[in-house]
Amino acid sequence: MTVKCASSRLLRVGGHNFQRLSRKSQIASWMHTSSWLRSSPSASESPELETEKKLSYHCEVGTTPLNNRTLGKCINRAAASSGDKVAYTFVESNRSFTFGEFREHVDRCAKGLLAAGLSKGDTLLIFAPNIPNWLLIFAACSKLGVVSASVHPAYSKPEFFNAIEKVKPKAIFIPDEFKTIKFYGNLCKWIPELATSSPGQLSSAQFPSIKTVIVESEKTLPGTVNMKEISQGGNADLEAAEAKVGCDDPLTVIFTSGTTGSAKAASLIHHGFINNCQIVTDIMVRTEDQPCIMNPLPLFHVFGLLSATIPILSDYRTIFPAIGYDQIAIMKSIQDYKCTRMTGSPTMFIDLINHPERSKYDMSSLVYCTMGGSICTTETRKLVEETFGCLSLTGYGSTETSTVCSLIRPDDPPEKRMVSVGRPLPHVEMKIADPETGVEVPCNETGEVWIRGFNIFNGYLGEEAKTKDVITPSRWYRSGDIGTMDDEGYFNIVGRLKDLIIRGGENIHPIDVEVELDSHPAVEESHVIGVPDKRLGEEVCAVIVLRDGAEASPEELRAYLKDKVAYFKIPKYFLFELDVPKTAIGKAQKNKMREAATKKLGL
Template sequence: MTPPHPPRPSYASGTSAVPLLGDTIGENLARTVASHADRDAVVERATGRRWTYDQFSADVDAVALGLRGLGVGKGDRVGIWAPNCAEWMLVQYATARLGAILVNINPAYRVHELEFVLNQSGVRTLVAAPAFKTSDYAAMIEEVGPRCAALTDVLLLGSDAWEALLETGRAADRTVLTAIGAELSPDDPINIQYTSGTTGFPKGATLSHHNILNNGFFVGELCGYDEEDRICVPVPFYHCFGMVMCNLAATSHGACVVIPAPAFEAKATLEAAAAERCTSLYGVPTMFIAMLDEPSAGTLDLSCLRTGIMAGSPCPVEVMKQVIDRLGMAEVTICYGMTETSPVSTQTRAGDSLDRRVSTVGTVHPHLEVKVVDPVTGVTVPRGTPGEFCTRGYSVMLGYWDEPDRTAEVIDAARWMRTGDLAVMDEDGYLGITGRIKDMVIRGGENVYPREVEEFLYTHPDILDAQVIGVPDEKYGEELMAWVRLREGAPELTADALREFCRGWLAHFKIPRYVHVVDAFPMTVTGKIRKVQMRAEAVDILGLDGT
């Protein structure tokens, strides 16, 4: 009797006829400028400023040479602390030209966090906006500056010092940068991006030219970008979504970056997409929910939109369907990844069926490997079996800045990155993310994945957005609690009413015991829901301190 075939393992590798790029970021930008000098590179809607690729390259070089005049060189850390603006991009590419390491600083940081990041990475030069919204950056910098030993120069955008830097750079010999570029390697560290730090201090993922240039390039390839594309980017530049998946995807293809506003505004984003005839629109799910809820969404001419990316946190199926139907983004894709992997590991393709694009995060990216393993043993599980998502390849970070022990916790000896995310790979290699290992709720011995329950709650006609967490319970260990945002004008939603809606559709142990209606969820600047904070607040809301 012939033995049965063993089950296929949850492993896949990304093949591609398109080779990896061997350039530095500066070399790649120079290639684009040579081919597309007169095409739009950057449009900043808030100020009306525009740059062609030739103009953008000249200003990048001016900033690079101005920084060099301050003594910034290869390996020095340069911090950038500002909302989205053209200067953010200029500093991004200028530091790459010098081989300096750009340190992205979250615009939402306050004194304690700023001081930690400046000292942990050893920032030498800090470029910052003077202020934004309620954040007085200048005052916070003045407070922490004396406690940051490596910090020698602070340049506030728009200040006399910034203008002097530009003037110095414009008067300098641009050919100097050619000589500097000849000494740089694509494998040099070029960027430190701090993880969101929902627990404890954040870690600085250190990324190379090779990491982020190739990841941005292949994101653009799978979106079908060329020099005709115009990308509307409301997501923050300080995060990989903005600076890699948009900026580097655009400049490696000669496309244009459209900055609708310094921070996300649904109306401004849609107006920018319409006015600039954008072909691509980015956002995290909460942004797309806000845009779909914006009254002007039905009146603006968005027929130019072709594609875009929804990423940053799990993408609700119903929201994805509406983005395709109402915004006309027929080729919209979902990307999955993390800061430590530059960030994208999987992506849906334009040719994928609607079902694939609304229910999975796609298949492995070109030139990468992915697998799903048993979280305890590390052994690859059969397809269709949940486990921890791991990835390997050019995109995996060099490590956490100056923290080899924490690096070793997530990257094994074979260079596999353990993501901490729960996933299932189907027979065709498509992956579904079912949640975070830490988010999984164990109720009375039953494993409950919040994502599954959230997806069902989105089918409720009055629910605009939903998040499910586990809260302490004396009998079952944990119980489910649903936090929901209701549509405007919706009637009050009680726990009993929601449970009745779920009954018969979800197993009894998956039905939320508690319901909490909110106007907004606690979240990071990048739109990731802070479930750790929600759980802490829930204990107080429900009076479970003694549980």
């Protein structure tokens, strides 16, 4: 699925660059003046025939009613119906759970959280990679009505602080450390009161909401509650706590990049997320004897979380190959566990296809490969099918649509499967709209993708204006993406109204990096753009104008950014001698800059 991003100053579609005007006037201008977007009716075509054209609106009929279950109730049902079947295997952590064991661990964890003082309405921030306790904490929170909020484990201090300010958590869960990331050490630097506080009694001047830091560690760390203590449970009345949680309560908060450069906190409810998972499960017709999902996606990403939740609704087994991204671990786990499905970004599949050791592993068990997170080209889909001998299934969605809103079906014809992002999910409406009026444009003509249904998010926490900007009074979600719909209800995404760079599925807003680069004493101004990359789709490039007499090298600027932005936002390319084209009012023209940078870099 092509995950939506925030609005921008620049759009690149079909090899064309467009300077951003206002959000509405720009789309309207493209639709009514660009012949390559909107073809004029022939002179012989009468107005009556023009009005009879089918409009770009489709609502998929649902044969299965939506349900009102919470995630906690789904966990209980799975344990009752498939208790002895293996649900999850974390390969690197050497830990597996049957559905029955998973419920037992989740229930103990939930009681431990109650004993630690958390209750319905509180928020717990998960700041960790793909470890088993990530999933247990998330599931335990869902039973209590505690809202989980997850962030990228590579977040820098400013990015982490933005998340804290948005969700105001009462508790934080971290591992002690992972590879080069010292979670506890960083937290002690960022929240200095932690190291001297009593467990569960943190009193931070900057973040007064935070009371408890839960840490996974073999050591006793000052100021923290150990996860082992939480996992022991307690005597709290879990049944009473669960009874207070309903399907319309918030389930989780997932951060998505925003137009200001700071991540927005998108709130998802049980009803939208659970039904989204259930419908996706129903669409993926089971053809395997023993369905087994390979999920290398990060759990803090909505696509990874959906893939991790599907087993609870389907009794599929899910394999997490490694704590971090590890291509060898993915291939070996597919072979060892005979995975029948893999979910991942296009970049992940390209990495496996191009890996020099791929031939050493037997991945012939794969039946489906489901791609999402960034644009999936026809070339990539064909490569996946030819390499793995399976069907490639692509969809479209975003955090704000609880992950998926349209999806290719396994029985869709190749001409649809290789080009489109499928039809809407059952019970979901989608249309291609004139953004000025909200009225659907004729089929095969271009406009903005709008979505409405059970899966639309609640809004951005603390940002009412931004929520109103994307959700209309009639509850249509305005994606900001440009697309088309054919007369059979299949959608295609042709571009985006974003200044965002999508690097291997990671959303990067240039402002995040530009602000930090501009603070360097040698930098007069910086302009961060996306340039083409065969593997990642886009790579980050910084055009730097140095102050008179100043010097700076790419290595120096990368080192300067290291602790200021997440590693994946650090530019691969630095150009110091590229002219910066500007308008008459001094506004940098990133469309021309991208073309010049692409040419200079030989991409």
